[in-house]
Amino acid sequence: MIDISLNDPASRSLRVREFYLGRQPILDRNQDLFGYELLFRNAPVGPAHIDTELTATAAVIAHASQLGMEKVIGDALGFVNVDAEAIMSDIFGFLPREKVVLEVVETMSPTPAVLARMADLASHGFRFALNDVRGDSGHVQDMLPMVEYVKMSMGGAPLDSLVKLAPRFRQDGKKLVAGKVETREEFKHGLELGFEFFQGYYFSKPLIMSGKKLSPSQLAVMELMTLVTSDADNLEIERAIKRDVSLALNLLRLVNTPAVGARQRIDSLSQAVTILGRRQLQRWLQIMLYAEPSKRGHSMTPLLMLAATRGRLLELLAQKLRPSHRHDADVAFTVGIMSLMDTLFGIPMTEILAQIPVSAEVADALLERAGFFGDLLRLAECIERLEEMENQIVPTLRGLAMSTEELIELEMAAFEWSDTVVRYAL
Structure with a gap:
């Protein structure tokens, strides 16, 4: 087993092989490969138990880094989910900043400390994506200046919400990512709304x-x-x-x-x-x-x-x-x-x-x-x-x-x- 040396004590004993690491493709408008979202799942076997978002994020980052990010994503970008605890930690030294996008959810509380940390990471070349956006809340507005990508679920948000929000985020210069695209009809609809990137396995369905x-x-x-x-x-x-x-x-x-x-x-x-x-x-x-x-x-x-x-x-x-x-x-x-x-x-x-x-x-x-x-x-x-x-x-x-x-x-x-x-x- 390989130890992960992190500042956070909860993740110090984590072993990199005690979880599943999946990847879901993110495509551009031409359906060419653009990136992967790295997906973490705790394996139900082995002595370690990963029960916090920070240790989950740490596991993905350490695993991808120690085995070689190029093995996991090749020439594409890697999208990694992080929460407030992860953002405030020192785990980002593992990551090549030019290869990754840090995903935060709309519901994360953007405290002054979190916003300052996001701004600091952005100033050092890290990019952010705002995930699962369903509205234009105050949280969204607070984090938007640091965000390059906005992800909205084609199946989660109401159609009128997508029609309303997509042009607004595009006007702010954000790159739109359509998530949970499971049918070619959803892909076509996303194209019509101006989404630039698409995440899902619609392309693999006959x-x-x-x-x-x-x-x-x-x-x-x-x-x-x-x-x-x-x-x-x-x-x-x-x-x-x-x-x-x-x-x-x-x-x-x-x-x-x-x-x-x-x-x-x-x-x-x-x-x-x-x-x-x-x-x-x-x-x-x-x-x-x-x-x-x-x-x-x-x-x-x-x-x-x-x-x-x-x-x-x-x-x-x-x-x-x-x-x-x-x-x-x-x-x-x-x-x-x-x-x-x-x-x-x-x-x-x-x-x-x-x-x-x-x-x-x-x-x-x-x-x-x-x-x-x-x-x-x-x-x-x-x-x-x-x-x-x-x-x-x-x-x-x-x-x-x-x-x-x-x-x-x-x-x-x-x-x-x-x-x-x-x-x-x-």
């Missing part, structure tokens, strides 16, 4: 459209995947890659990254295919399905990040639980990647599996969340939706005979891997 067809780029990737899995020769694979310039350029970029470890620069597709190998080539193609051709190499779409993180986490879980079965890790990665294809393509999963032959255990995992791989997938989904599914984590962990400590280490590794892949390979 929008099924009858008669929807794959784009030419997606078809090219699918055809390549078929060639790779059917043991076509390298020359045939190389010719198929050349037909999609974007794929060719990104493959060359990938094999020349430090992660691949080529000893000299690779400039030919033939060399690239040989060096990468069939297993890694298939994995890269699975991820490339989620990268829009117009955005490859330019931005991180949330669905791409979610798919890459989910695939890697399932792979690491399978490696941990079945270390002598390497094939299971590959299957687990595929299950993680494929679990979001209904959202990606706008086609029911049953139709996708009719077009892409998979084993019975993969189909059971994707359709029913059944079997070993279904348990892994369900666990990943619980972590992603920590606010609403945390009560399902412990039973699933128990069924897999895995500890909270092991889970969080693998989760951090998956965060770091997906950020690296998206940053360098796409």
Whole structure:
């Protein structure tokens, strides 16, 4: 266990691995990744008990900092919840001020001491977000000068309140964040009201459209995947890659990254295919399905990040639980990647599996969340939706005979891997 050395005595004995750390994406108007809200939940196992907001905030900050903030949020911003007690403490030395936004709630009492401390932190480069704003109270007005972001829940505030408040905060130069956006209709409504950022998982819910067809780029990737899995020769694979310039350029970029470890620069597709190998080539193609051709190499779409993180986490879980079965890790990665294809393509999963032959255990995992791989997938989904599914984590962990400590280490590794892949390979 790793101690957290903080001035507050209540948090001195806290251990960084005795809680769950989730992250919820925050997107911009183009639905590109902008930041993450870091979510804390106390694990129901272990000797420590975290029962105050300060120790909860301290846990998130210390955990993210000691394991490396870049592993948790990559190039995005991290939004961390703080209360008056946390603001008045000295825990902020852990945080890179250019990477985080401190969230305070509208109901927090802005005493003169708290306001002075907020002003001091702001003068040192820390940014604030005012969360769950439902009105224009005196508290809001007192804190507004120090606040850069104003968050309003699309499901919590009445519509007439949103219509009234959004223009007022925009006029004051505040950046508006729509919270709890769970449907595409809510996202569209937020756009109309002038919100700049959106928080929620509406982007990961399948929008099924009858008669929807794959784009030419997606078809090219699918055809390549078929060639790779059917043991076509390298020359045939190389010719198929050349037909999609974007794929060719990104493959060359990938094999020349430090992660691949080529000893000299690779400039030919033939060399690239040989060096990468069939297993890694298939994995890269699975991820490339989620990268829009117009955005490859330019931005991180949330669905791409979610798919890459989910695939890697399932792979690491399978490696941990079945270390002598390497094939299971590959299957687990595929299950993680494929679990979001209904959202990606706008086609029911049953139709996708009719077009892409998979084993019975993969189909059971994707359709029913059944079997070993279904348990892994369900666990990943619980972590992603920590606010609403945390009560399902412990039973699933128990069924897999895995500890909270092991889970969080693998989760951090998956965060770091997906950020690296998206940053360098796409």
